[in-house]
Amino acid sequence: MSAYGAPLKDMRFVxxxxxxxxxxxxxxxxxxxxxxxxxxxxxxxxxxxxQALDPLNFSGDQEGSKWHDGAVxxxxxxxxxxxxxxxxxxxxxxLEAEWGGQGLxxxxxxxxxxxxxxANMSFSLCPLLTQGAIEALLTAGSEALKKAFLPKMVEGAWxxxxxxxxxxxxxxxxxxxxxxxxEGDHYLxxxxxxxxxxxxxxxxENIVHLVLARTPDAPEGVKGISLFVVPKFLVKPDGTLGxxxxxxxxxxxxxxxxxxxxxxxxxxxxxxGYLVGEENKGLAYMFIMMNAARxxxxxxxxxxxxxxxxxxxxxxxxxxxxxxxxxxxATVPIIRHPDVRRMLMLMKAQTEAMRALAYVVASAMDVAGxxxxxxxxxxxxxxxxxxxxxVKGWSTETGIEVASLGVQVHGGMGFIEETGAAQHxxxxxxxxxxxxxxxxxxxxxxxxxxxxxxxATVKGWLEHLAKFDAELAKSAHPDxxxxxxxLAAGAKAVGESVDWLLATFGKDVRxxxxxxxxxxxxxxxxxxxxxxxxxxLAAEKRLAADEGEQAFYKAKIVTxxxxxxHVLVQAPGLRDTVLNGGAAAMALDDEQFLAA
Ligand SMILES: Cc1cc2nc3c(=O)[nH]c(=O)nc-3n(C[C@H](O)[C@H](O)[C@H](O)COP(=O)(O)OP(=O)(O)OC[C@H]3O[C@@H](n4cnc5c(N)ncnc54)[C@H](O)[C@@H]3O)c2cc1C
Numbered sequence: 076m077s078a079y080g081a082p083l084k085d086m087r088f089v090x091x092x093x094x095x096x097x098x099x100x101x102x103x104x105x106x107x108x109x110x111x112x113x114x115x116x117x118x119x120x121x122x123x124x125x126q127a128l129d130p131l132n133f134s135g136d137q138e139g140s141k142w143h144d145g146a147v148x149x150x151x152x153x154x155x156x157x158x159x160x161x162x163x164x165x166x167x168x169x170l171e172a173e174w175g176g177q178g179l180x181x182x183x184x185x186x187x188x189x190x191x192x193x194a195n196m197s198f199s200l201c202p203l204l205t206q207g208a209i210e211a212l213l214t215a216g217s218e219a220l221k222k223a224f225l226p227k228m229v230e231g232a233w234x235x236x237x238x239x240x241x242x243x244x245x246x247x248x249x250x251x252x253x254x255x256x257x258e259g260d261h262y263l264x265x266x267x268x269x270x271x272x273x274x275x276x277x278x279x280e281n282i283v284h285l286v287l288a289r290t291p292d293a294p295e296g297v298k299g300i301s302l303f304v305v306p307k308f309l310v311k312p313d314g315t316l317g318x319x320x321x322x323x324x325x326x327x328x329x330x331x332x333x334x335x336x337x338x339x340x341x342x343x344x345x346x347x348g349y350l351v352g353e354e355n356k357g358l359a360y361m362f363i364m365m366n367a368a369r370x371x372x373x374x375x376x377x378x379x380x381x382x383x384x385x386x387x388x389x390x391x392x393x394x395x396x397x398x399x400x401x402x403x404x405a406t407v408p409i410i411r412h413p414d415v416r417r418m419l420m421l422m423k424a425q426t427e428a429m430r431a432l433a434y435v436v437a438s439a440m441d442v443a444g445x446x447x448x449x450x451x452x453x454x455x456x457x458x459x460x461x462x463x464x465x466v467k468g469w470s471t472e473t474g475i476e477v478a479s480l481g482v483q484v485h486g487g488m489g490f491i492e493e494t495g496a497a498q499h500x501x502x503x504x505x506x507x508x509x510x511x512x513x514x515x516x517x518x519x520x521x522x523x524x525x526x527x528x529x530x531a532t533v534k535g536w537l538e539h540l541a542k543f544d545a546e547l548a549k550s551a552h553p554d555x556x557x558x559x560x561x562l563a564a565g566a567k568a569v570g571e572s573v574d575w576l577l578a579t580f581g582k583d584v585r586x587x588x589x590x591x592x593x594x595x596x597x598x599x600x601x602x603x604x605x606x607x608x609x610x611x612l613a614a615e616k617r618l619a620a621d622e623g624e625q626a627f628y629k630a631k632i633v634t635x636x637x638x639x640x641h642v643l644v645q646a647p648g649l650r651d652t653v654l655n656g657g658a659a660a661m662a663l664d665d666e667q668f669l670a671a
Contacts, residue, residue: 288348
């Protein structure tokens with residue numbers, strides 16, 4: 076089975092040429108992110124991902140996490156790998172220096188996180204969820220709560236979870252029923268949560284659950300939800316662990332993928348909980364931190380795609396079958412067959428496009444968070460808000476497509492577990508579901524991110540694309556010319572869809588909503604094309620200057636051209652679905668579905 080190799084050349088290229096690492100390193104507080112430091116971090120992370128995490132991916136999937144009598148045992152090797160992860164300071168990398176983190180920019184943490192997921196998605200979920208819980212505390216926690224929990228969580232000595240979902244409350248959190256009754260300086264939490272990632276495990280001595288619940292007199296719906304910290308073990312005033320809280324894991328789920336990651340049913344039975352921020356504001360706090368969590372899951376789509384591509388490529392180089400179409404002769408590796416090449420290129424091109432968009436959004440998050448100029452912060456935050464559902468929805472949906480292509484490249488062996496290709500497809504499948512399904516992302520995109528502001532940010536982005544067209548026009552390269560042509564058609568398709576959505580949202584919200592996912596895909600396809608066109612221009616410049624990795628730059632231009640002809644060309648078709656598809660999607664009544 077092929078080993079994971081971090082795509083360091085592409086990561087560096089995207090960081091430096093497309094995502095503006097040099098500008099991010101000039102932002103206040105990020106001075107340490109010099110090219111040398113970032114290079115060293117990437118090299119070390121690549122080593123850890125390849126040597127410590129990747130070897131546990133297949134065995135972890137086969138063995139799975141096990142539940143017995145309320146306790147969960149992670150697969151062999153996970154505990155040791157987690158210990159090394161914490162000792163290496165990896166958990167603290169992106170977190171606030173004030174609480175013991177290294178305070179590096181999101182842009183630097185992003186390729187590192189990508190490596191963890193590529194090497195072992197199940198493992199990576201534990202630190203991802205801890206980060207989510209830390210964000211929640213940072214957003215609204217009191218100083219006392221922060222002091223009690225953050226240092227250990229930032230270090231990784233304790234992990235965190237996010238407890239939103241209940242059997243009757245999934246996408247619709249208005250239906251949360253878990254109760255919180257005030258008792259002195261704390262609350263007593265009672266209820267059941269399901270699907271809680273790393274809700275119970277044996278990696279650390281304590282687990283800090285962030286739990287959504289309702290106080291008895293809370294208003295109905297989302298306006299009555301509060302957020303609580305519920306530790307597995309209570310923490311004494313001196314910081315040591317006290318008695319076991321009444322929070323227990325009733326079982327873990329048997330599921331399609333991410334077998335090593337325990338997905339827990341949690342039962343709270345008058346468990347001690349501490350209010351985060353104010354009562355009834357829980358969902359508002361969740362929304363503040365949602366960008367980071369959704370971005371993290373979007374990145375899973377990129378990372379799984381990369382890993383599936385590498386595995387398929389290794390197999391295609393070795394598997395001998397058929398003859399060269401032109402030359403005949405001896406049996407050739409399947410990579411010589413045009414259709415296998417098409418599949419590999421489709422995997423490669425989409426992965427690179429998704430990576431570029433994700434890193435560009437990460438960079439905008441850094442600017443939005445720390446730029447001294449308020450107008451810059453605002454403009455970048457608007458761009459981030461617009462693009463988060465795209466990164467989440469498009470990258471995860473495409474991740475499934477890429478992982479499925481990976482199985483196809485393997486032929487029958489792809490369907491057999493021992494090659495590892497099937498695991499990527501199984502693992503990729505969850506990313507379009509948790510942290511808001513693709514349907515929920517798409518509703519957010521057309522509703523909160525476009526209709527509510529009259530399309531201001533998306534139109535600003537289209538204006539930017541129009542200006543970028545002038546840059547593309549300066550290139551004499553035929554591949555860049557094709558990129559220019561397809562990107563212009565893609566931008567036009569987005570513009571027409573936005574106009575239609577703005578006109579339709581208020582008067583026929585069902586038709587608008589029926590086209591929401593195709594629109595999200597259209598946005599992803601075009602935003603990815605924008606990045607591939609930028610990549611091609613940057614590569615062209617490097618080639619002309621005869622600098623650096625010439626073979627890499629040549630491949631980048633070819634890959635971008637492939638993206639134009641195989642992916643970007645889909646944009647006008649997606650527009651047609653957005654504009655015309657709603658009526659038929661809604662035309663049958665419920666009974667007519669049963670008519671056949
Ligand atoms: C492995 C795994 C790990 C998870 N980890 C966590 C965790 O750590 N913490 C946590 O709190 N939760 C977690 N979840 C729960 C996850 O976030 C939910 O499954 C997800 O939000 C969807 O909710 P649901 O399963 O109830 O589906 P439903 O909400 O019932 O959705 C079913 C279908 O209906 C669609 N739908 C629903 N409402 C709408 C709407 N308004 N508009 C359009 N379409 C709609 C959805 O898109 C979906 O296709 C996890 C789930 C799994 C499977």
